Amino acid sequence: MGQQPSTPKITAQDRAIFQLKQQRDKLKQYQTKLTSVIERQNQLAKQAITKKDPERAKFFLRSKRQQETTISRTYEQLDNLEKLIGTIEFKSIEKDVIYGLQQGNEVLKKLNSEMSMDKIDKVLDDLEDERVKVDEVSDMLGMGSLTNGDEQEVDEELERLELEVNGKKTANEPTKVNLPDVPVDVPDSLELPEVPVSVKLPEVPTGIPAEDPSQRKEEHEPIAA
Numbered sequence: 001m002g003q004q005p006s007t008p009k010i011t012a013q014d015r016a017i018f019q020l021k022q023q024r025d026k027l028k029q030y031q032t033k034l035t036s037v038i039e040r041q042n043q044l045a046k047q048a049i050t051k052k053d054p055e056r057a058k059f060f061l062r063s064k065r066q067q068e069t070t071i072s073r074t075y076e077q078l079d080n081l082e083k084l085i086g087t088i089e090f091k092s093i094e095k096d097v098i099y100g101l102q103q104g105n106e107v108l109k110k111l112n113s114e115m116s117m118d119k120i121d122k123v124l125d126d127l128e129d130e131r132v133k134v135d136e137v138s139d140m141l142g143m144g145s146l147t148n149g150d151e152q153e154v155d156e157e158l159e160r161l162e163l164e165v166n167g168k169k170t171a172n173e174p175t176k177v178n179l180p181d182v183p184v185d186v187p188d189s190l191e192l193p194e195v196p197v198s199v200k201l202p203e204v205p206t207g208i209p210a211e212d213p214s215q216r217k218e219e220h221e222p223i224a225a
Contacts, residue, residue, distance in 0.1 A: 017085060030074055034070060041060045
């Protein structure tokens with residue numbers, strides 16, 4: 001079974017505020033009642049005037065005046081009660097705030113005592129002593145800083161492990177060679193000579209050349225036996 005919620009403790013201060021609020025509510029109810037009586041007496045006074053009975057009308061008006069005076073006093077009492085209730089409630093809140101400040105101050109004092117400079121210095125000294133002990137043990141076990149020779153051996157061992165993991169290079173395996181980039185601009189010493197524009201070429205013949213008579217005679221002459 002679950003635990004029952006704890007009943008809040010009612011203090012004497014809570015009872016006083018409750019009683020004051022009860023009196024305030026009773027005064028408000030009394031004001032409402034007097035307001036109804038005043039309205040009724042006003043109506044009766046009007047009826048007496050209608051019936052030509054001024055003495056009776058004055059009687060209701062005097063009674064109305066007394067009720068108005070009473071209701072005015074109740075408003076003053078109600079205002080005093082409201083102010084008193086507000087003051088008590090504010091003081092209650094102020095008391096809680098002061099209590100909270102006192103508790104916070106006590107906690108702060110306790111923390112400051114736990115974090116005194118002497119304790120902090122002692123903790124730092126203890127940490128330094130432990131660090132020195134760790135360094136001494138490391139030196140005894142040879143776990144100090146490596147020499148240059150040790151660093152070189154570590155690099156060689158790393159290279160051997162890389163060859164073992166990645167495999168050895170074969171003789172036919174091409175080796176990547178970084179060639180220089182092809183120059184884009186032509187050097188001044190390699191510039192080609194400029195070709196002259198005005199070069200006169202021989203004209204192409206358009207007619208058929210004349211036949212040579214001596215050559216023609218040789219072609220028709222019989223060959224000697």
